[in-house]
Amino acid sequence: MMTVANGNLRVDLRLIADMVEPGSRVLDVGCGEGALLDWLGRTKNVDGRGIELSMAGVSAAVSHGLSVIQGDADTDLKDYPSGAFDYVILSQTLQATYAPRTVLSHMLRIGRRAIVSFPNFGHWRVRLHLLTHGRMPVTDTLAYEWYDTPNIHFCTIRDFLDLCRDLQIKVERSIPLDRGGKTMAIPSCEGIANLFADQGLFVLSREG
């Protein structure tokens, strides 16, 4: 929780935090030690809850006074009632879920909006690595060997947007991020972002 105590927030989390309206209800799925929830609670008077898989993360968050449960996005989202939250956040976790499609559907059922970020497998560096080495790429954002990675469902930004269309999810905002989690000064159009963005950050809502 040191980052929390110091008031610093990871750059990409800061971006997410900026999108959340003050006083809203937020569910952070895969919240880790709760840095984002803590920040939202302190600076935006947000009523925040979290789900985290790792015991260490949950312990740290609850010991810090945050409302976090030990649980799994794949199995526990179904318990939440529809429309219970204003935002459901999934930061850098989608690729580690067993059923991303179901998880995404639940997020937009539970929340008015969903904020999702994930590493972009369509990045040119990833493509080049696979092309030239013929091996699964290991980069800063994808820092695991294929055999011990928690990431089991990689996708590209284009794949993700296809899934959103398929699920009739409206993409309200689409932000390409660089390796440091900062907004990239490139057009956020699908093709360019898919090639150059290290991560994608999306604000989603239900169609209609």
Add this chain to the structure above:
Amino acid sequence: MTQSEPVPTASANPAGLKVELGRDRPIRLDCGVELGPIQVAYQTYGRLNADKSNAILICHALTGDHYVADPHPITAKPGWWHELVGPGRVFDTDRYFLICSNVLGGCMGTTGPVDENPATGQAWGLDFPVITIGDMVKVQARLVDHLGIDQLFCVVGGSMGGMQVLKWAQVYPERVFSAIPIASAARHSAQNIAFHEVGRQAIMADPDWCEGNYLQEGKRPHRGLAVARMAAHITYLSEPALHQKFGRNLQNRDTVTYGFDADFQVESYLRHQGNTFVDRFDANSYLYITRAMDYFDLAAESGGVLANAFRGTRTRFCVVSFTSDWLFPTPESRAVVHALNAVAANVSFVEIKSDKGHDAFLLDEPEFHATLTGFLEGAATHRGLPRTEGAGR
């Protein structure tokens, strides 16, 4: 619920506090019987603040009592949560006002089968009405009324205490700002009922039990109660804990005796647990309280759906379980968490890694204590409690 005189504190009454409740308004028990007046023995620690917003009700487990922090009058051992209660501790007596009462049906000062039945002038014995967790909570609520407290800042307890916490949250949601059910469940499982039945049968098989009238007969079913305690005690531990503590080590000998003495250390330990328990507990109380736990099923009491027990709740929950607890295993806690999620309640849930079994909630588990401290801190912030309740109220 108004009260002008100062709230009594245990520090001024080291022997414990006692109050008679329900003389004018008897308590209607779940079994249909109206019971009153009722004696309630309790302890308090710390001071109630001016707006009465810092009270924490601690609910004890099956064989616990209201001696949470001070020495037990019979065993002279420190209170069962003495490590957690005091200035600067998890339950900071500089900040919070703590209340713990002996449960209805108990044998440490609150009305139970050991006490005199006003109708006969003799001990109640089996004429005492069968009680439930809900009945225990009704009596606690009367005590809280008596102390002039509208809303408890927190209700906390482990095992059977956790059942009471959940019942409080269901029946008096507006009176519970935060709730911490520890190593507990929303219902007593078939396996747990089975173990309790073994204990009860052991008591009832003791010839000194005298069909429950042992007090009149001048006897005590020590052996039966000791066996009940031995069986139950095994369920409070874990195989790793037993193995680490005793293994197959022999007690004061090098070889087995080919007899039925306590050859093994674990046997000797259990016998000791059983024998010391009978000094401080009443056999009929054990029957009544175990029955109350068996009957507990919060879902059934809420129209068959556990989530209904918490619909619309504004209470902040912190559910805690322990990895090696096989009496109240984590899935039982998780069922409560799922029900709370289903009504979008504010809930924290931590499964503490421990090899100490069910008893872990009574033992020195730093991560557990940190969780409690952090949760209380967060709840206190939301309740607007100042960091320290300074001098005076």
